Amino acid sequence: MFFLLRRIGRLILTVLMVASLVFIIVRVIPGDPALVIAGVDAKPADIVAIRAKLGTDRPLSVQYGDWLWHLVRLDFGTSFSSGESVSHLILDRFPLTMSLALFGFLIAVVVAVPLGVVSAVRRWSAVDYTVMAYTQIGLAIPAFWLGIILLLFFSVWLHLFPLFGSGGFSHLVLPSIALGVGRSALLIRIVRGAMIEELQRDYITTARAKGLAESRIVLRHALPNALFPVLTVAGIQFGYLLGGAIIIEQVFSLPGIGRLLLQAISARDFPLIQGGVIFVAIVFSLVNFAVDVLYSVANPKVRVR
Amino acid sequence: MTRPEVKLEIRNLSVRFPPLTSGGRASCAVRGMSISISRGEVHALVGESGSGKSVTARSILRLDSADTGVEIRGEVLYDGSDIYHLREDELRSLRGDRIAMVFQEPTRYLNPSLRIGEQIGEVIEAHMERKPAQVRARVMTLLDEVGLPSRVARQYPHQLSGGMSQRVMIAMALTCEPDFLIADEPTTSLDVTIQKQILALLARLRVQYGMGVLFISHDLAVVESIAQRISVMYAGRIVESGGTGEILASPLHPYTQALIGAVPEAGRRGSRLVVIPGRPPDSRNIPPGCAFHPRCPLAGEVCSRVDPEMRSYGGQVPHTAACHMIRAGATSS
Amino acid sequence: MSAFVEVRNLTKRYVSGGLLRRREEEVLAVDAVSFDIRKGTTLGLVGESGCGKTTLARAVLYLDPPSSGSVSIAGIDPARLGGRRLRELRRRAQLIFQDVNGALDPRMTVRRSLEEALLNRGVPRSRWTERTRELLELVGLDPELARIRPGLFSGGQRQRVVVARALAMEPEFLVLDEPVSSLDVSIQAQILNLLGDLQRSLGLTYLFISHNLNLVSYLSDEIAVMKDGKIVENGSTHEVLTNRVHPYTKELFDASLQFAANTRREP
Numbered sequence: 001m002f003f004l005l006r007r008i009g010r011l012i013l014t015v016l017m018v019a020s021l022v023f024i025i026v027r028v029i030p031g032d033p034a035l036v037i038a039g040v041d042a043k044p045a046d047i048v049a050i051r052a053k054l055g056t057d058r059p060l061s062v063q064y065g066d067w068l069w070h071l072v073r074l075d076f077g078t079s080f081s082s083g084e085s086v087s088h089l090i091l092d093r094f095p096l097t098m099s100l101a102l103f104g105f106l107i108a109v110v111v112a113v114p115l116g117v118v119s120a121v122r123r124w125s126a127v128d129y130t131v132m133a134y135t136q137i138g139l140a141i142p143a144f145w146l147g148i149i150l151l152l153f154f155s156v157w158l159h160l161f162p163l164f165g166s167g168g169f170s171h172l173v174l175p176s177i178a179l180g181v182g183r184s185a186l187l188i189r190i191v192r193g194a195m196i197e198e199l200q201r202d203y204i205t206t207a208r209a210k211g212l213a214e215s216r217i218v219l220r221h222a223l224p225n226a227l228f229p230v231l232t233v234a235g236i237q238f239g240y241l242l243g244g245a246i247i248i249e250q251v252f253s254l255p256g257i258g259r260l261l262l263q264a265i266s267a268r269d270f271p272l273i274q275g276g277v278i279f280v281a282i283v284f285s286l287v288n289f290a291v292d293v294l295y296s297v298a299n300p301k302v303r304v305r
Numbered sequence: 306m307t308r309p310e311v312k313l314e315i316r317n318l319s320v321r322f323p324p325l326t327s328g329g330r331a332s333c334a335v336r337g338m339s340i341s342i343s344r345g346e347v348h349a350l351v352g353e354s355g356s357g358k359s360v361t362a363r364s365i366l367r368l369d370s371a372d373t374g375v376e377i378r379g380e381v382l383y384d385g386s387d388i389y390h391l392r393e394d395e396l397r398s399l400r401g402d403r404i405a406m407v408f409q410e411p412t413r414y415l416n417p418s419l420r421i422g423e424q425i426g427e428v429i430e431a432h433m434e435r436k437p438a439q440v441r442a443r444v445m446t447l448l449d450e451v452g453l454p455s456r457v458a459r460q461y462p463h464q465l466s467g468g469m470s471q472r473v474m475i476a477m478a479l480t481c482e483p484d485f486l487i488a489d490e491p492t493t494s495l496d497v498t499i500q501k502q503i504l505a506l507l508a509r510l511r512v513q514y515g516m517g518v519l520f521i522s523h524d525l526a527v528v529e530s531i532a533q534r535i536s537v538m539y540a541g542r543i544v545e546s547g548g549t550g551e552i553l554a555s556p557l558h559p560y561t562q563a564l565i566g567a568v569p570e571a572g573r574r575g576s577r578l579v580v581i582p583g584r585p586p587d588s589r590n591i592p593p594g595c596a597f598h599p600r601c602p603l604a605g606e607v608c609s610r611v612d613p614e615m616r617s618y619g620g621q622v623p624h625t626a627a628c629h630m631i632r633a634g635a636t637s638s
Numbered sequence: 639m640s641a642f643v644e645v646r647n648l649t650k651r652y653v654s655g656g657l658l659r660r661r662e663e664e665v666l667a668v669d670a671v672s673f674d675i676r677k678g679t680t681l682g683l684v685g686e687s688g689c690g691k692t693t694l695a696r697a698v699l700y701l702d703p704p705s706s707g708s709v710s711i712a713g714i715d716p717a718r719l720g721g722r723r724l725r726e727l728r729r730r731a732q733l734i735f736q737d738v739n740g741a742l743d744p745r746m747t748v749r750r751s752l753e754e755a756l757l758n759r760g761v762p763r764s765r766w767t768e769r770t771r772e773l774l775e776l777v778g779l780d781p782e783l784a785r786i787r788p789g790l791f792s793g794g795q796r797q798r799v800v801v802a803r804a805l806a807m808e809p810e811f812l813v814l815d816e817p818v819s820s821l822d823v824s825i826q827a828q829i830l831n832l833l834g835d836l837q838r839s840l841g842l843t844y845l846f847i848s849h850n851l852n853l854v855s856y857l858s859d860e861i862a863v864m865k866d867g868k869i870v871e872n873g874s875t876h877e878v879l880t881n882r883v884h885p886y887t888k889e890l891f892d893a894s895l896q897f898a899a900n901t902r903r904e905p
Contacts, residue, residue, distance in 0.1 A: 210401035211400035220419075580827050584792045
């Protein structure tokens with residue numbers, strides 16, 4: 001119980017810190033939302049009127065208090081540029097970003113676990129060197145560049161996948177791969193390292209002495225224990241994927257949170273920027289929280305103590 | 306079912322590990338040791354840390370995988386045929402089935418994330434029976450055999466005490482009623498009251514199953530209580546071997562004598578313990594001639610040149626020792 | 639004359655719980671323990687893992703002050719001391735424990751480990767070289783080894799360095815918590831002989847803690863048997879071994895395999 005309360009406290013603290021930080025940052029960067037809305041030819045009086053309407057003419061401390069007060073009631077305000085509710089705008093776009101991150105993660109795990117295991121079991125073999133070369137390349141290539149290459153190859157030349165836009169699973173395949181490759185490279189290294197460590201443990205000697213098949217020793221004994229360290233980094237990895245998804249949306253012209261945020265930034269749409277960032281922070285915190293809970297459920301040692 | 310004639314015989318076993326760094330020296334952990342165990346007998350292998358006794362235990366079933374670079378030479382004869390000539394799958398069907406093992410720190414030698422029931426059950430599945438109901442029934446019988454309640458099957462290793470974990474290890478080893486049990490310091494990490502229970506359990510099971518036991522230990526008091534034969538190992542080789550009573554009452558090798566004299570006893574309060582000067586040699590740098598000569602009080606000129614051979618000194622159970630300095634004509638009582 | 643070390647009703651409680659535990663539980667690690675140790679003698683404290691013997695050792699030296707009860711070392715009650723005077727008492731009473739590897743800083747040469755102790759003791763710098771030499775000779779180590787880092791040492795040599803470092807403080811009372819448990823038999827004998835010699839030549843008082851009844855009875859003038867935080871039997875070694883009043887002492891005695899090859903052979 002105590003553990004749960006502490007984690008929730010930490011989550012709230014994180015969100016508050018992010019809220020304050022993003023509030024400061026959007027106001028430090030140059031650019032006045034009123035100017036953007038009014039356009040180039042606007043008269044000074046119009047601009048003042050718009051400022052009053054948006055509330056940006058009030059002192060910063062009042063704006064800050066107002067923003068926090070609304071935030072506590074889970075009210076993100078309304079967008080300056082469209083006048084729509086920010087939470088509505090975000091919830092509309094979020095499923096796409098989330099599925100992109102999830103698929104990317106799924107691809108990373110599906111690739112990483114078998115390759116990491118094979119690499120560890122056949123250490124210093126040709127297979128291992130090949131896999132290690134893959135991780136080297138995977139870590140070096142930026143996801144957006146890989147996205148462009150994938151687009152060129154599979155969409156422009158082979159016409160296997162749509163070039164841009166959203167509307168179904170086929171639109172998600174290439175961006176998910178572009179996202180997943182880099183993460184899989186990192187996960188392979190973690191799985192490989194953890195497997196090598198586990199295979200040297202004493203209980204593996206016991207398993208050998210019991211006359212178990214090598215496949216059972218690797219898959220049933222070593223692997224589950226090796227996945228614990230993978231699980232601990234999974235939360236952070238997912239954060240990376242969420243960030244990566246925001247960028248990759250640009251490459252594939254997908255209408256997710258990333259595009260929404262970029263538009264909001266260029267329009268100096270303060271509530272939308274703030275809302276978007278906070279939302280991503282909350283999701284990231286929740287995912288990490290879920291991973292922690294999962295870890296304590298999966299690991300019998302943590303579960304009881 | 307019992308075949309008392311079956312023997313486990315290790316002949317001239319040598320185990321080398323490659324150097325840790327390039328340009329370093331290879332480690333000669335075992336240097337031509339021989340030992341034999343008959344069914345129904347407990348043969349103790351005694352020595353200090355680094356003497357090569359645990360490496361011997363692991364090498365019998367070739368538990369160190371080849372990618373460690375380990376080099377194993379010699380023969381391990383089980384029922385007359387050399388284990389080292391078996392294919393990997395044939396060796397696997399021997400492990401845990403005909404020859405089983407128990408290790409020193411049971412908590413580290415059990416998989417922390419599998420339930421005890423599965424860890425015992427998988428031995429049954431690997432060698433005997435795959436039907437879930439029968440596997441479960443056999444697990445319960447085994448737990449009962451080693452004096453554990455059936456709820457243990459659903460528990461994880463960290464929920465068990467050291468003594469309970471060692472009982473689980475023993476249950477796993479007993480699964481297929483093996484001919485031989487290799488027990489590597491099975492009671493060293495346990496409290497004395499628990500140690501007594503485990504030793505009693507092992508002694509009972511040895512009789513009940515007619516197992517031969519290779520009992521590895523550094524503790525002479527433990528060995529005295531359980532073994533019929535003792536072999537003393539030093540620097541990767543057996544230096545003296547014989548019946549327990551004879552070895553302890555009239556040891557011939559100066560190392561064995563010092564080892565016995567070094568044990569503190571209540572009855573000798575205040576008297577000085579026998580001390581072996583120096584420390585056991587590094588397996589990467591073993592002295593020439595008799596490996597014990599730099600620490601030996603009796604060492605003569607020949608000892609630093611010539612490696613002594615095992616000679617026989619009579620005895621009911623053949624008493625053998627490898628030392629140049631044993632008086633000519635000495636026999637054990 | 640009163641005892642050199644006097645412990646009365648020493649109790650140490652811990653509160654366990656937290657994280658997922660529903661309620662906090664109080665654990666009595668040491669439960670109203672009393673004993674005396676006469677100057678220049680050894681009290682052997684024997685018990686199995688978890689009986690509270692290490693907790694007791696730390697409480698006696700006020701490294702972990704007791705929850706209640708009193709301790710007096712050389713007539714001084716550490717509870718009434720603060721700061722400098724407590725440090726002075728800790729100098730006179732040193733702790734040596736089982737983990738020979740953790741006890742020494744692997745990056746420090748033997749000389750530096752000893753000099754650190756000499757500095758604490760307030761020995762003038764001009765005497766350090768001489769004193770280091772004396773200490774190493776006292777524990778039977780070649781003074782040439784002072785230049786070496788403990789990483790290259792065997793367990794026995796390390797334990798000798800640890801003893802030398804404790805002796806640098808010129809203590810009168812040593813608490814030895816399983817000092818030889820991790821050592822091989824032949825090395826163990828070297829350390830046990832050394833401890834016996836040091837007691838005779840320097841008049842040290844020992845509290846010797848071990849799970850091994852044979853070891854304790856070999857070394858001690860008096861024995862205290864500990865179980866579940868309590869001392870269940872206490873008396874001279876001979877008395878405890880022959881009478882064995884408490885059932886647990888009997889159990890411990892029966893379980894401790896009597897290796898008597900030597901006593902049998904040498905009448």
